[in-house]
Amino acid sequence: MANKKYWLIKSEPDAYSIDDLKRDKKTCWDGVRNYQARNFMRDEMKVGDLVLYYHSNAKPPGVVGLARVSRTAYPDHTALDKKSKYYDPRATKDKPIWMMVDIEFVERFPQVISLDTLKQTKGLEKMRVVQRGQRLSVQPVEAAHFQVIRKMAK
DNA sequence: GCCAACGTTGGC
DNA sequence: GCCAACGTTGGC
Numbered sequence: 001m002a003n004k005k006y007w008l009i010k011s012e013p014d015a016y017s018i019d020d021l022k023r024d025k026k027t028c029w030d031g032v033r034n035y036q037a038r039n040f041m042r043d044e045m046k047v048g049d050l051v052l053y054y055h056s057n058a059k060p061p062g063v064v065g066l067a068r069v070s071r072t073a074y075p076d077h078t079a080l081d082k083k084s085k086y087y088d089p090r091a092t093k094d095k096p097i098w099m100m101v102d103i104e105f106v107e108r109f110p111q112v113i114s115l116d117t118l119k120q121t122k123g124l125e126k127m128r129v130v131q132r133g134q135r136l137s138v139q140p141v142e143a144a145h146f147q148v149i150r151k152m153a154k
Numbered sequence: 155g156c157c158a159a160c161g162t163t164g165g166c
Numbered sequence: 167g168c169c170a171a172c173g174t175t176g177g178c
Contacts, residue, residue: 010175010176012176034161035161035162036161056175056176056177057175057176057177060177061176061177115177132158132159132177133158133159133160133175133176134159134160134176135159135160135161135174135175135176137175
């Protein structure tokens with residue numbers, strides 16, 4: 001597939017871990033409430049794109065596995081659900097504001113590639129996730145960075 | 155639990 | 167449209 005992109009998505013393992021994804025096989029990536037992250041999902045994520053799964057607020061934080069985009073962006077229904085913690089009163093059916101994609105489980109790495117390891121790895125110095133103050137929960141990953149990490153996973 | 159970094163909100 | 171105040175993220 002031409003122009004395949006690579007991504008990194010963050011999740012707190014207490015909320016939804018790679019093991020949860022493995023169990024469910026696929027999930028809708030709801031609850032993203034950041035415009036930049038939403039735009040990446042809405043405008044650039046394509047079916048088949050590979051996604052590094054990152055555990056934030058974990059011990060240690062790091063990349064724990066691989067997922068794949070299985071459905072392009074569609075409205076995030078949790079924004080319309082008053083009972084959801086992701087409810088956004090500004091969202092309507094016509095203007096849902098927030099979008100989500102579906103992702104499916106690919107693999108769980110045999111060991112976590114910790115943030116600390118990523119920071120120490122040559123070639124990854126420019127990777128977004130190792131930059132200070134980088135909070136985006138959905139971010140693009142350069143192909144070269146992706147390949148380095150994939151090799152490290154073995 | 156702390157707090158730096160960052161995004162969003164809202165008064166002006 | 168500026169920017170201070172506030173809320174959230176996420177490493178430590």
